[in-house]
Amino acid sequence: MARTLLDKVWEAHSVRTLPSGQTQLLIGLHLIHEVTTPQAFQMLKELKLKVRMPERTFGTLDHIIPTTDQTRPYADPMAEDMAAHMYKNMKDFGLNLFDMATGKQGIVHVIGPELGLTQPGMTIACGDSHTSTHGAVGAIAFGIGTTQVRDVLATQCLSMAKPKLRQVRVDGALAKGVYAKDVILAIINQLGVKGGVGFAYEYAGPVIERMTMEERLTVCNMSIEGGARFGYVNPDATTIDYLRGRPHAPQGAAFDRAAAWWKSVATEPEAKFDDVKRIDGAALEPVVTWGINPEMSVGVGQRIPAPDSKPEAERPTYREALAHMGFEAGQAIKGTKIDVAFVGSCTNGRLSDLRIAAEVAKKGKVAKHVRALIVPGSQQVAKAAEAEGLHEIFQAAGFQWRKAGCSMCLGMNDDKLQGREMSASSSNRNFIGRQGSPTGRTLLMSPAMVAAAAINGVVTDVREVLK
Amino acid sequence: MSTATDYKRKQLAGRGIPVTGNDIDTDRIIPARFLKAVTFEGMGEHAFEDARKQNPEHPFNSPAYKGASVLVVGQNFGCGSSREHAPQALMRWGIGAIVGGSFGEIFFGNCVMLGIPCLVASQADLEWLQKAIERDPKGVVSVDVEKQEVRFGDRVIKATVPDGPRNQLVNGTWDSTAVLLDAGAAIEATAGKLPYVKGF
Numbered sequence: 001m002a003r004t005l006l007d008k009v010w011e012a013h014s015v016r017t018l019p020s021g022q023t024q025l026l027i028g029l030h031l032i033h034e035v036t037t038p039q040a041f042q043m044l045k046e047l048k049l050k051v052r053m054p055e056r057t058f059g060t061l062d063h064i065i066p067t068t069d070q071t072r073p074y075a076d077p078m079a080e081d082m083a084a085h086m087y088k089n090m091k092d093f094g095l096n097l098f099d100m101a102t103g104k105q106g107i108v109h110v111i112g113p114e115l116g117l118t119q120p121g122m123t124i125a126c127g128d129s130h131t132s133t134h135g136a137v138g139a140i141a142f143g144i145g146t147t148q149v150r151d152v153l154a155t156q157c158l159s160m161a162k163p164k165l166r167q168v169r170v171d172g173a174l175a176k177g178v179y180a181k182d183v184i185l186a187i188i189n190q191l192g193v194k195g196g197v198g199f200a201y202e203y204a205g206p207v208i209e210r211m212t213m214e215e216r217l218t219v220c221n222m223s224i225e226g227g228a229r230f231g232y233v234n235p236d237a238t239t240i241d242y243l244r245g246r247p248h249a250p251q252g253a254a255f256d257r258a259a260a261w262w263k264s265v266a267t268e269p270e271a272k273f274d275d276v277k278r279i280d281g282a283a284l285e286p287v288v289t290w291g292i293n294p295e296m297s298v299g300v301g302q303r304i305p306a307p308d309s310k311p312e313a314e315r316p317t318y319r320e321a322l323a324h325m326g327f328e329a330g331q332a333i334k335g336t337k338i339d340v341a342f343v344g345s346c347t348n349g350r351l352s353d354l355r356i357a358a359e360v361a362k363k364g365k366v367a368k369h370v371r372a373l374i375v376p377g378s379q380q381v382a383k384a385a386e387a388e389g390l391h392e393i394f395q396a397a398g399f400q401w402r403k404a405g406c407s408m409c410l411g412m413n414d415d416k417l418q419g420r421e422m423s424a425s426s427s428n429r430n431f432i433g434r435q436g437s438p439t440g441r442t443l444l445m446s447p448a449m450v451a452a453a454a455i456n457g458v459v460t461d462v463r464e465v466l467k
Numbered sequence: 468m469s470t471a472t473d474y475k476r477k478q479l480a481g482r483g484i485p486v487t488g489n490d491i492d493t494d495r496i497i498p499a500r501f502l503k504a505v506t507f508e509g510m511g512e513h514a515f516e517d518a519r520k521q522n523p524e525h526p527f528n529s530p531a532y533k534g535a536s537v538l539v540v541g542q543n544f545g546c547g548s549s550r551e552h553a554p555q556a557l558m559r560w561g562i563g564a565i566v567g568g569s570f571g572e573i574f575f576g577n578c579v580m581l582g583i584p585c586l587v588a589s590q591a592d593l594e595w596l597q598k599a600i601e602r603d604p605k606g607v608v609s610v611d612v613e614k615q616e617v618r619f620g621d622r623v624i625k626a627t628v629p630d631g632p633r634n635q636l637v638n639g640t641w642d643s644t645a646v647l648l649d650a651g652a653a654i655e656a657t658a659g660k661l662p663y664v665k666g667f
Contacts, residue, residue: 012660022632039505039507039551076503078504082503129547143549154647157654158643159646159647161629194542194546197570227546257667316487431492433494433517
């Protein structure tokens with residue numbers, strides 16, 4: 001019987017079937033950051049356990065760190081305390097830490113692929129829901145909670161049930177001004193925020209196959225926003241070219257042997273899925289969310305839907321969304337005034353994202369009433385962007401050029417919305433309070449669309465700016 | 468140390484608390500600023516903090532539901548961030564079981580790790596149960612994980628938990644470190660067969 005990537009990777013990592021009926025799944029790569037680990041290390045200490053395979057865990061600092069002055073001690077004593085715990089735990093347990101001094105620090109889901117730690121055929125876990133990002137290279141990668149982080153540290157394993165598999169095919173070709181972010185927002189809009197519960201997503205079809213690795217990372221990143229704990233793209237020539245020469249990827253002849261194995265874990269042509277969904281890529285326009293979860297989106301040329309157009313059970317959430325956002329049903333999303341523009345995050349904080357945003361930034365200046373932040377996803381992204389002069393383009397246009405971190409995606413540092421501010425954001429969640437203000441409002445969109453909104457001060461169709 | 472029997476989560480009975488609405492994410496349950504602490508202690512008092520401030524009628528503000536232990540929710544509860552702080556906050560507030568239409572999967576898994584059963588009931592049954600609890604906040608909700616049912620008054624509704632987590636909860640093996648360690652050298656043996664571990 002033809003097998004899927006999920007079948008093959010799951011089987012290769014199955015240690016045994018547990019008495020509960022679940023799989024004891026070996027985790028090949030464990031990524032950690034400062035926020036979801038201190039309690040796990042504390043539990044490990046209380047259990048008097050060591051880290052089972054310390055060479056398979058890598059850490060960084062991303063969620064809580066400032067993106068302005070990163071000199072320690074940090075101005076926020078709680079951030080400083082959290083960082084101090086991270087340093088101590090990494091040292092006490094003999095683990096690798098990519099901190100600022102290494103030049104390799106960044107958002108955990110940006111540095112994993114960038115350093116070649118993330119490889120096809122792996123199982124990858126991290127105490128962060130956007131671990132699904134790493135599926136872009138053909139890995140099974142998912143987020144876990146802190147007690148599960150303890151289990152991975154102590155046993156290199158998790159107790160897991162294999163999900164069903166849905167293939168999401170994106171057909172056709174994308175129009176100019178339509179990006180990977182628009183593709184995943186459209187998928188979530190069409191399948192819903194709970195459409196993926198119980199499923200893993202295999203992204204396929206011509207649009208996905210033509211995507212660069214960075215674009216695939218954007219798509220897989222938001223699998224969790226569609227309810228799927230993980231999503232992946234089968235490894236292909238794009239994957240292998242991406243990994244070649246990366247510091248933690250195999251080198252020389254070993255790379256060729258690795259590439260052969262990576263290709264062998266891809267889903268076989270005759271393999272069956274539990275479900276298949278098709279999206280017409282050619283029909284997509286730039287997407288903007290208007291509500292309080294990522295399925296509440298429209299094409300930039302469309303109007304905000306009426307709650308009555310939704311199934312009855314969904315209507316209260318839609319009404320709540322309109323009330324929180326201060327929108328009326330039937331209102332055009334284009335022209336919505338923004339206060340803040342944010343380009344960054346594990347969804348869209350990579351070099352290609354910054355290049356696209358810079359291309360738009362060249363077309364004008366940030367509107368006077370807009371506070372605009374560019375936050376690179378990693379130190380290496382920042383360095384590469386600076387080598388191309390992107391930071392100067394941004395600064396000349398009135399954007400703030402920050403240091404790498406999660407920043408305003410979740411507002412755990414000083415980068416927060418104030419009051420009811422409206423944010424055009426390249427991040428992944430428009431939940432109430434997500435960007436640090438309980439009454440703040442978030443419009444998710446592609447980096448190009450964020451830059452266009454920053455310049456015009458209102459939600460803008462980037463295709464008109466790029467004309 | 469507790470004995471293994473203390474871990475069994477076969478049944479739980481207590482007063483209910485309804486939180487209506489779908490897609491209530493973990494940012495809503497516990498805003499990110501509370502993740503800055505290096506322990507989970509004190510998390511309980513911050514459950515739904517911003518939602519409670521914005522809505523004085525929020526059930527977590529209501530004295531009628533003080534001391535409740537069975538949370539009854541809608542669809543896709545706990546979607547979003549993997550933060551275990553969300554179930555930790557609910558648990559430390561006093562919640563011991565959650566009945567809903569569906570759950571964010573990471574949240575569901577985190578609840579299992581804390582011994583909190585999340586049971587899935589039909590939309591119609593949930594609406595009935597939420598209203599019934601509102602009418603009688605002192606009434607006892609009896610959750611039977613093993614039989615997969617929830618009783619309130621004289622009515623019993625079906626409420627399911629998938630086999631694997633149900634077995635873990637009922638048999639008291641949800642605190643999984645010891646269970647996983649039992650595999651012993653099979654862990655290294657599995658790792659040793661992986662090309663990327665043994666070296667290409």
